Amino acid sequence: MLSFVPIVIVVIMVIAITSLLINLTKRSSKALFSGSRIRWMFVGYFSILLICTGLSPLLPKGEITYQKVDVDQLERDSNELYEAAIQGNIENVDSKYIVKTRKFDYTEKQLNIAVVNEDFLSASIFVERKTTNDGKIEALHYQTGSGLNEMSISDLMQPLGINIDKNILMLENPEKIRLEFSQFQQAFPINQFTGKGDFSDTNNFYGGTSILYLKIPKDLELNNTYEIDLQYVE
Structure with a gap:
C-alpha cells in the first residue's frame, strides 16, 4: 500500500500544475507564444522536473536477482x-x-x-x-x-x-x-x-x-x- 503513495503524490502535483496553467491560459487573451505565457510554461515545466527529481528516490525499486560481475x-x-x-x-x-x-x-x-x-x-x-x-x-x-x-x-x-x-x-x-532482457531507466x-x-x-x-x-x-x-x-x- 505504501508503495503507491509516492505515485499518488506525483499525480496530484501534476494535476495541480496543469490546472494552474489552464486557468492562466483562460485568463490571458494574448498570443499563444507571448512572453508571459512562455514564462508560465517554463515555470510549469521546471516545477514538474523538480517534483519528479525529488520523488524519484521514493519510487519502489525492484529486487536485483542477478549477480554482478567485474x-x-x-x-x-x-x-x-x-x-x-x-x-x-x-x-x-x-x-x-x-x-x-x-x-x-x-x-x-x-x-x-x-x-x-x-x-x-x-x-x-x-x-x-x-x-x-x-x-x-x-x-x-x-x-x-x-x-x-x-x-x-x-x-x-x-x-x-x-x-x-x-x-x-x-x-x-x-x-x-x-x-531476452528488459531494462528500466529513468526518464x-x-x-x-x-x-x-x-x-x-x-x-x-x-x-x-x-x-x-x-x-x-x-x-x-x-x-x-x-x-x-x-x-x-x-
Missing part, C-alpha cells in the same frame, strides 16, 4: 586460463572453471578429430602427451565466466559435446541459447538533474574463454581432417 576480472581470469594451458600448468587452474570431464579407454594408434556438422569449434584445443601409453584419453572442458552489462550469465553457458565413436573424437558446440527529465546520459540500447557482452584440454597417450597420432587448430603443450 568485466576486468573476467578478462584476467581468461588470460590466466589461456596462459596456464599454453604452459601445461592446467592443473594449477581453479577447478571451478571445469565444466565437463570425460575419460575414454582407447588403445588404437590413431584418432581422428571431427566437429559435428563441420561447424567452427567455439573452443580452443590444447593437447598434452603423457609420458606413457596408458590407453586412456582425458578431455577437460574449461570455461571462464561470461557477462552481459555487468550481469553474470555464466550459469547459462553449456559445455561442449565430447564423445568417441569408433576411431573419431566427435566434438559438438553447445546448443545456442536466446536471451529524460530526471536524467537532466542526475547527470546520467540518455537512454541507450547498447549491450556489453563478454563471452569468456573456452578451452578443451586433451591428455592423450604418448604415441597416439591425432588426425585433424577438419582443419581444427590444435596446440600441443610441451
Whole structure:
C-alpha cells in the first residue's frame, strides 16, 4: 500500500500544475507564444522536473536477482586460463572453471578429430602427451565466466559435446541459447538533474574463454581432417 503513495503524490502535483496553467491560459487573451505565457510554461515545466527529481528516490525499486560481475576480472581470469594451458600448468587452474570431464579407454594408434556438422569449434584445443601409453584419453572442458552489462550469465553457458565413436573424437558446440532482457531507466527529465546520459540500447557482452584440454597417450597420432587448430603443450 505504501508503495503507491509516492505515485499518488506525483499525480496530484501534476494535476495541480496543469490546472494552474489552464486557468492562466483562460485568463490571458494574448498570443499563444507571448512572453508571459512562455514564462508560465517554463515555470510549469521546471516545477514538474523538480517534483519528479525529488520523488524519484521514493519510487519502489525492484529486487536485483542477478549477480554482478567485474568485466576486468573476467578478462584476467581468461588470460590466466589461456596462459596456464599454453604452459601445461592446467592443473594449477581453479577447478571451478571445469565444466565437463570425460575419460575414454582407447588403445588404437590413431584418432581422428571431427566437429559435428563441420561447424567452427567455439573452443580452443590444447593437447598434452603423457609420458606413457596408458590407453586412456582425458578431455577437460574449461570455461571462464561470461557477462552481459555487468550481469553474470555464466550459469547459462553449456559445455561442449565430447564423445568417441569408433576411431573419431566427435566434438559438438553447445546448443545456442536466446536471451531476452528488459531494462528500466529513468526518464529524460530526471536524467537532466542526475547527470546520467540518455537512454541507450547498447549491450556489453563478454563471452569468456573456452578451452578443451586433451591428455592423450604418448604415441597416439591425432588426425585433424577438419582443419581444427590444435596446440600441443610441451
